[in-house]
Amino acid sequence: MSRLNEANTILAKEIIARYPKARSATIPLLHLSQQQNGYVTEEAMAHVAELVGATPAEVQGTATFYEMFKFRPVGKYLVNICGTMSCQLMGSEALLHHAEEVLGVKPGGTTADGMFTLEHAECQAACTEAPNMQVNYRHCHRMTNEAFDQLIADLREGKRDADIPAHGTLARIRQQIPAEKAVGPVSPDDPARPVWTPAPEVK
């Protein structure tokens, strides 16, 4: 089953209904499919295409542009080591080499037990906390080899389950818009001036 399941299809329709054009929901729906399956399958992309009114090729074209979407299974934990300038200046290459040794894989590789996929990542917006890395996009600041070993051990033992969900789950809290409060999407074809905006003065 790699189409969106029933619950996620309902959620997908709620998300689509927020946008003036359904296709705007493409990326959020791809995230939803990745949350369900751990990666983005062709069937899921075809389903997203049905839901947003695009062709499967259009959805695939969008999906393949973005680095967070994976098209084959990855580890339960995506270990992304930042290699951009601030981190490089503070020793990220040594950290990456250490990670390669500990995990026994090169960037792009997944450990045999399916637990970890290692990636050499770009700037993670934690530049003062270098070298920085992320596990499933959760930040780990000022990393050392010892801290890395501890982190990997904790992840293996399930000690970080509370704050680091499995790959695919991004935010665990979703926006909820109560029906009675929602304004609803504003179509680009609706040229009405917002009611709170006064008409221009006639000169």
Next chain:
Amino acid sequence: MATYPWAAGYVDDGDRPKIVTARFEHEDSYTITRYHATEGYAGLKAALTRTPGEVHDEVRGATVLGRGGAGFPAGTKWGLMPPEKYPRYLVVNGDESEPGTYKDRLLMERDPHQLIEGCLIAAYAAGLSQVFLYIRGEMPLAHERVATALNEAYAAGYVGKNILGTDFSVDIILHWGAGAYVVGEETALIESLEGKRGEPRLKPPYFPAAIGLYGQPTIVNNVETLSNLPWLLRNGVAAYTAIGTETSPGTRMVAVSGHVARPGVFEIVNGTTTFRDLLFGDEFCQGIRDGNSLKAFVPGGGSAPWFTPEQLDVPFEGRVAGAAGSMLGSGAVMVMDDTTDIPTAALTLTRFYAHESCGQCTPCREGGTWLMRVLERVVEGQGTRADLDQLLEIGESICPGKFPHAANSALGLEATPFPYKMTTICFVGPSAYAPVHSALTHFRDEFEARVADTPARRQIPVTAVH
């Protein structure tokens, strides 16, 4: 002096005015309870007692400069929309990913209600019918904090239908990115929000204020820019412009990373604070690490041409930094001490931009890749002197003419002011060249020491780059 474990990187030291980081000292700063206890939503209430035009005039009068990179005043930007063309949209740029930049993530994680309130003030003033808050995909904590805050704000009647009992009604939709640096460029952000590949659009005609989301007038504002608005509405134009200088009023958030004794994110006074204050001041970075000396620094994010110690007295004033040969960009300073291997540092940045090219424009897609490959060969000690000229030649195909650089008295160089000309739709291509050009201009000797004077240089295979 204080740092807070819940706001990693933020340094609260010295006695400076705080406009956007005032709540960071509270561990629960992201909750609506704390927000209410600290003048939260008072700016929105103040705005709603005035006409939209009056609120717009305040933002214009305060010259709130865009904090995303270009530094364009928000009030002026709002005024560029064609009159009487509706609907108009607001797209919030929370796709922070310029190398060295770390501030919008903090603002979203630590004070999401301030951002929401800023969005509401902007939507009210500029007649924007729907707001899309685009958050970078790799920031799940920011998503969770903003989602929670939006849920609270809807429940409390700040967002949605008939806000605070008035006829002002607007939805704010939280949107997720999925990892692409170029989407931080405003037209690429709009393409991405339309569900497409994040490829920038040509300007003209696609200036978002005229032809933006779904072809409608659209304002794209940065997270920090909007986060300034609640304070401005509470305290007024005079209080805002009393901080900083006439052309750069208020404060701005700056992240200083790399080889300083105390890296950190600081809210500094705009316009007057200099790089010397920032790098060497006691309340800021307290000098270079380990007593080393300063070799060079990137003043405004990875895209910015580099400064050397000669430019330390440049203040955070766009025009001065531009005349000195660089830009202030997104408030990201990366510091290199005298142990830094300059060719490797330049390669790190060039590799980033080559990797992030969307592939639309040939000079960027091919040029960025070849800059990276030739530079890699030089860094590995396999290059020749001809490679160094080749790098500049490739760069000129992306940015014809003189490329901006700082003055260097030891080399007898005068500054070439910002900006550059470019053969590409957006700045990603030029950004791949900027570090190469800066490094070769100021530190050519390090490259020459690296090249092998053998005619048999390593061949670069022509293969696809992913």
